[in-house]
Amino acid sequence: MTALTVTGLCKAFGGLRVTTDVNLDVEPGERRLIIGPNGAGKTTLFNLITGELTPDSGTIKLFGQDITSVPSRRRAHLGMARTYQIITLFVRDTIIHNVTLALLGLSPSRWNPLIDLKRQGHFVEHAQAALERVGLGHIANRPLAQTSYGERRRVEIAMALTQNPKVLLLDEPFAGLSIDERRDVKELLLAIPRDVTIVMIEHNMDVALEFAERITLLHFGEVIVEGNRAEVVADPRTREVYLGH
């Protein structure tokens, strides 16, 4: 059974077709890279997969279950987590509170209006552990407003990982990072166990190519090329629309 199956997915904003008949089969444990020039519809595809946008037609299946009409919040409970290209965090709170919110989102106690969240030891421990994993354990209680861009990228990843997703969607996890930070994040992603399926959008080819097993090239909302690393890099269409040389 495939982890994530997208069939005939279409989406248009008015007259602009941003996703045109996209098909995608991602195997469990696979590392899939999605590339394409700006405006190719990569993030839109993510938003359709996570349910933040509703497709005009087509189906999305998660481990065989049709989730096309399942709301975004339910998809999180079914094992889907994502990070955002434009960092989307809770800037008024501390780092650890951001991660705690991610943990709480899948816990039944998120509805509880009577207990003190700060005194729930298991949340604190799990959140701290998730932060240790991404190397932010020592600044867990720092307000998010006082963190660097690279640290925020890692908070994004910690929040996604702490939900123990089966399918993890990473939207440009290396965007805007320095060379050192890029190396740290790469090591972090390589350490994710194989029971997590990863779909990643990335422009930074030198880091991304190393990571991915299969690559999908999108152009004007359509899948142009799909195959393993060597096939896609060698394909003349890739060079034409993307690599540009």
Added chain:
Amino acid sequence: MSGRVFALGVAFVALVTLPYWMTGVYYINVASQILFYAIFALALNVLVGYAGLVSLGHAGLFGVTAYATGYMLQLGFGHPMAILVALVISLISVAIYAVLSLRSTGIGFIMITLALGEILWGLAYRWISLTGGDNGLSLKTRPEPFGYSLSDATAFYYATLVIFLLSLAAVTVFVRSPLGAALMGTRDQARRMSALGYHVWAIRFYACLFSGLLTAVSAILFVYYTQFISPQTLGLTSSAEVLLMVISGGAGTLLGPIFGAGLVVIVKTVVSGFIERWNFLLGAIFVAIVILMPEGLAPGTARLWRLARRKRARSSKAIPGSAEAKP
């Protein structure tokens, strides 16, 4: 933090002993007004401060409870029954109010709540057989819980104080709870909260119910205090006034709305006895707050206080030979 605990302790003792050091029934009544308006402001703050949803129709909900209480009493029911029915009607009203207004957020939410508030005002004004129209409804008596008559000012003050403290405790517990954290999450990043597995609409709906319940509690105190309810109470001016309490005191803080309620009630009732143009004064104070401490009275004062203390600490360090100036 111990300074904060000390200040809260002093405030608590001052409130409990207020009828002993505050001379005159008039001022005790003013204190009661501040307390029940503070509950109203706490209620609105749940939406404005913690949910990021600005409601301009809360006076309408406030009025529904007050009218329901008055009407039940007029039908000849006892106080407990009148209060119970009023609370149930209020919760049903706020549920409808929430379902209609939560279709939107931001400006859309403000406009829908404004419209709903005005509809309720219109009903109170025009549905004369139920509300008495412009003449309003009068209540003959105040309740006597456990045989303790609330007819005199001090007794009513203590009843209001107990309910105020319970309401403040309820809001405090809520804000610190997982649901409270989730609500603040929906205020700051609604999309992200959905992706994390939260039901954003339902969280906001529960916040509306909680806010509505507290509004109803304050409205019952209000209607027993004045023993009269008229359409004026439901008007846009009243909604704006309580919003002013929340914003001037400090939206999204626990104590801010209480300070705001104190400020507005004092200017409106006490200062208006000396200055005819009290509305002008209130406006001027509000402008000053916005300029000097845009975060509101309570957090603004705390910030200025810390600033002053740091400055004092620094200047005492700068003096050579002072105790703190060790190398």
